[in-house]
Amino acid sequence: MKHIIHLFTIVLVSAACNGVGQSRITYVPDTAMLGNAFETYREPTIATRRFKHADIEPLILKRKGSGVFDVVQLGISVLKKPIYQLKYGDGPKRVMLWSQMHGNEPTATMALMDLFNFLEASGDGMDSIRNLLKEQTSLYFIPMLNPDGADVYTRRNAMDIDLNRDARSGATVEGRILINAAKTVQPDYGFNLHDMHVYYNVPGTPAPVTIGLLAPAYNKEREVNDVRGDAMKITAGINKLLQGYVPGGVAKYDDTYSPRAFGDNFQSWGVRTVLIESGGYKGDPEKQFIRKLNFIIILNSLIEIAQGSYAQYDVEAYEAMPFSDSKLSDVLLRHVSVARDSMDYTVDLSINRNEYTVGSDYYVQSRITDVGDLAENFGYAELDAVGLHFMAGKIYPTVFDHVDDISLERALALLREGYCAVQLAQMPDNRHHGLPLVAFYQQAPNTASPHLGRAANFFLARDGKPVYAVINGYLLDLSTMPQEIFKNYVQ
Incomplete structure (x- = not known):
């Protein structure tokens, strides 16, 4: 030493x-x-x-x-x-x-x-x-x-x-x-x-x-x-x-x-x-x-x-030390435009990723923890989404044999086309994966409008084109290569 x-x-x-x-x-x-x-x-x-x-x-x-x-x-x-x-x-x-x-x-x-x-x-x-x-x-x-x-x-x-x-x-x-x-x-x-x-x-x-x-x-x-x-x-x-x-x-x-x-x-x-x-x-x-x-x-x-x-x-x-508050989330999106049931409105969204232990490792599952006026709230990752609208993600129509068949570059290409989820023909022995995609074996994810408690899988788009992706609670700028390590799991 x-x-x-x-x-x-x-x-x-x-x-x-x-x-x-x-x-x-x-x-x-x-x-x-x-x-x-x-x-x-x-x-x-x-x-x-x-x-x-x-x-x-x-x-x-x-x-x-x-x-x-x-x-x-x-x-x-x-x-x-x-x-x-x-x-x-x-x-x-x-x-x-x-x-x-x-x-x-x-x-x-x-x-x-x-x-x-x-x-x-x-x-x-x-x-x-x-x-x-x-x-x-x-x-x-x-x-x-x-x-x-x-x-x-x-x-x-x-x-x-x-x-x-x-x-x-x-x-x-x-x-x-x-x-x-x-x-x-x-x-x-x-x-x-x-x-x-x-x-x-x-x-x-x-x-x-x-x-x-x-x-x-x-x-x-x-x-x-x-x-x-x-x-x-x-x-x-x-x-x-x-x-x-x-x-x-x-x-x-x-x-x-x-x-x-x-x-x-x-x-x-x-x-x-x-x-x-x-x-x-x-x-x-x-x-x-x-x-x-x-x-x-x-x-x-x-x-x-x-x-x-x-x-x-x-x-x-x-x-004189302050008492802690509890207004922090993993992701906070401000001023997201949403169209639903013939209504257009703007909301803030807070998203958390909950950890689930598997042996000596873990994976996360996201959920939308609050919807509405969150001006006093904060996020580890924050985005002011003025000018961006909520867009539901699509499921890629071709079934992949295995999650290892998808590279990070291919995953990003799918995201830029508006696909947030892929189906697998085989459930892998190790269900952990590090891709910024929802990978599922049988049950397809719900990517509809943002509801409280629902998993966070959607896009923020401009003129119908995805600009940001939110995949299992991770916020991705689609113009750059992601640096974050994703702790995702085959559903």
């Missing part, structure tokens, strides 16, 4: 920790160096979101007996998969971090694997960071709390229960594992690591919420005591750091108190708890950039906890 000489600038400051002012050596984050650290210690065996328990278990077990981590099995899931805890350091400040309690929320688990690589390294100019963490903190990591959900990429566990609504009753084996771990460790700090859907936006802007943050409420009144106040300060520090990477791309998650949720309960148990939600970022479908952000903000937060420097941030800075 390449060496990084300096990760942080060292300055002498006076900071308050637990109410005591004292001079200390404080590490001030250098954003470029933090990013370089991630690139150096990124775990290469995990490169996509749909990894499974069998993929991370070797990465955990190889550290057993290493002398760097203490690795213990806390228990097993409903389907008998081991759930592990890794401990690092022997300092007085106890920090617990748990990830993937929702099986389809894997971003932080990837970042924890990267962080493990960083923590067990040495001789790269960053040992002072590791020594600080070893001496001042005891870090307890529980990656992939819900391995059964992770293996099929679903939110809930094998009992069909949402683990993050099980803190009060402890009905699930995985929920009880986390409750018992908290009782044993008695953490001072907690990091509840999740993913949020990619359609949250920063209010009034088209910017997706790339990272959502929250210092959860500990009671219904959402009061601020010293514990929650410290969590707010840690969160304010995270936001300040993130503004150097995703300016205007951070917002708070909903802070309505939930008596069933783990974050709220940890806060009420006296644990300074921070929720980190990995959201969306344009051009990052596998969340690898957001993985990098997780690595950076988790590592920096642990350092600030170790040295107490999070006390420099203000609760007011946390309160």
